[in-house]
Amino acid sequence: MKCLILAAGYATRLYPLTENFPKPLLKVGDKTILDWLIDDLKQTGLIDEYIVVTNHKFAHIFEEWSQGRYTIIDDGTIDNDHRLGAVKDIELGIHGGDGKSSGGGIKSDLLVMAGDNLLDFSLKGFLDYAREKGTTCIMRYFEPNDARLHKCGVVEVDATDRILTMEEKPAQPKSHWCCPPFYYYKKEDLQLVSQGIAEGCGTDAPGSFIAWLCSRTAVHAWEMPGPRYDIGSLESYEAVKKIFEKMS
Numbered sequence: 001m002k003c004l005i006l007a008a009g010y011a012t013r014l015y016p017l018t019e020n021f022p023k024p025l026l027k028v029g030d031k032t033i034l035d036w037l038i039d040d041l042k043q044t045g046l047i048d049e050y051i052v053v054t055n056h057k058f059a060h061i062f063e064e065w066s067q068g069r070y071t072i073i074d075d076g077t078i079d080n081d082h083r084l085g086a087v088k089d090i091e092l093g094i095h096g097g098d099g100k101s102s103g104g105g106i107k108s109d110l111l112v113m114a115g116d117n118l119l120d121f122s123l124k125g126f127l128d129y130a131r132e133k134g135t136t137c138i139m140r141y142f143e144p145n146d147a148r149l150h151k152c153g154v155v156e157v158d159a160t161d162r163i164l165t166m167e168e169k170p171a172q173p174k175s176h177w178c179c180p181p182f183y184y185y186k187k188e189d190l191q192l193v194s195q196g197i198a199e200g201c202g203t204d205a206p207g208s209f210i211a212w213l214c215s216r217t218a219v220h221a222w223e224m225p226g227p228r229y230d231i232g233s234l235e236s237y238e239a240v241k242k243i244f245e246k247m248s
Helices: 032-043 058-064 086-094 125-131 194-198 208-213 232-245
Strands: 002-007 049-054 070-075 110-114 117-119 137-143 154-155 161-167 177-179 184-186 221-225 228-230
Touching: 002 032, 002 086, 032 049, 032 117, 049 058, 049 086, 058 070, 070 110, 086 110, 086 194, 086 208, 125 137, 125 184, 125 221, 137 154, 154 221, 161 208, 161 221, 194 208, 228 232
Parallel strands: 002 049, 002 110, 049 070, 137 221
Antiparallel strands: 110 184, 117 228, 137 177, 137 184, 154 161, 154 177
16 A cells, blocks of 8 residues: 655645745654654554655655655746645655646555644554555544534535545535545545546535546545644644644
8 A cells, every 4th residue: 555645735824834844844843744654653553555645846855865865856836826736746646746637557455645644543443444444545533613613624424434525625614524635545446536527516615526436336434533734824833743742
């Protein structure tokens, strides 16, 4: 299995901290955000390659951080106004950064995750769940705040966790189940990413492809056993640092 990390954003809400530095490489405790995620995954022994898709502005910083340990793909963008969008970055990562829309690329199951979220639980549970289900899977958590539901992907699920519907940033949310940017793609479904884009699935939010895919094949949603920390502002960054300093 391979892991594709989305790190091509410009984190404008954290300026000036991230004006010339990528958010996923900010330090939390004694490690970068990305190192927290990758170190957890390495303990599972299930990932044989880590691929980071970033932008042209920050590619050299990721190369220096990686020191050859991971595959770094430059999506060619230089500012927030011209970003490709998360789904197109996923497509780029799948095909090895060559921009091709068919053939080649990753031939195994794939974990896709945003590089700017932290978790207080191991991703091993999610990987075990997805392998047991044998389908593409996402994660979900209960969001009681109605206002927040309008800002994320919202899913409806049946008694077996299968997704009935999914919608990004819905005007009228159909449930209180939100999905963070962590996705387990079966290798068969990777071949459908380019088709989904061509059919207008949306490319900005990473869950847009899942919203398209779940109406065509089985996709299941694993309930998270603990909280996740989305570092979206200077205030949230400072709060997360205090939490994780105790774990360092």
